[in-house]
Amino acid sequence: MNDTDGPTRMPFGPDPIYPDWILPVDAAMLQYGIIDEPLFFIPDEPAPEGSPGSEGSSSEPKDPYHVVNACYDYLLNLRWTQVYEDLMSRITDEVFYVMFLNRRALANLNQFLSGYVGEIASDGFDPDEASLADLFVRDGELKRVRPPMWARRAVFYRDRGRCTACGTDLSGLIDTLSVGNYNHMVPLARSGLNDVTNLQLLCENCNSQKSDKVEDPSNRYRR
Known part of the structure; x- marks a missing residue:
């Protein structure tokens, strides 16, 4: 759930200067080969007129509310999909393999x-x-x-x-x-x-x- 609040994001795309930004869960699914393209890109458009901002300290900047809400809605729906189940299964198998040796x-x-x-x-x-x-x-x-x-x-x-x-x-x-x-x-x-x-x-x-x-x-x- 930390992915829905704050600057937790991963760069994606060929342009290292102006990349698209994705959530770590999509980066993980890409790494495992579960998906070929990100399912969600973090919005970079300005907030709608009159919508509230999100306050935070200068050392820990916060995303605007519309960005946080978009990330939250995506993750909420992602949990019911097969690709998310596949990701959890892969991670679980790997964690068990490592822990079983100890x-x-x-x-x-x-x-x-x-x-x-x-x-x-x-x-x-x-x-x-x-x-x-x-x-x-x-x-x-x-x-x-x-x-x-x-x-x-x-x-x-x-x-x-x-x-x-x-x-x-x-x-x-x-x-x-x-x-x-x-x-x-x-x-x-x-x-x-x-x-x-x-x-x-x-x-x-x-x-x-x-x-x-x-x-x-x-x-x-x-x-």
């Missing part, structure tokens, strides 16, 4: 979310929400669910088939007796989530030592 960040995220799960009473759901109540083993604690294959594969390859704590090879190529365990970084007993962002690969020994304790995940990453 176990410390994911553990912090899940520690934050566990605060909400811990406040949920399993008998506090309405009758039509029985399926949600069935997810809990007791107040603030979700039932244990075996991670689906796609989640196990994602975690296994992210962690390079090694225990993230001690580095034991769990691929089965070197030692067929080593067993990989998909451990909840924030344990279910501490209101952790059954979610791929809450999983790490541990060997059997490290998993049993961790048990249901909350510990910072290893900072061991392949260079």
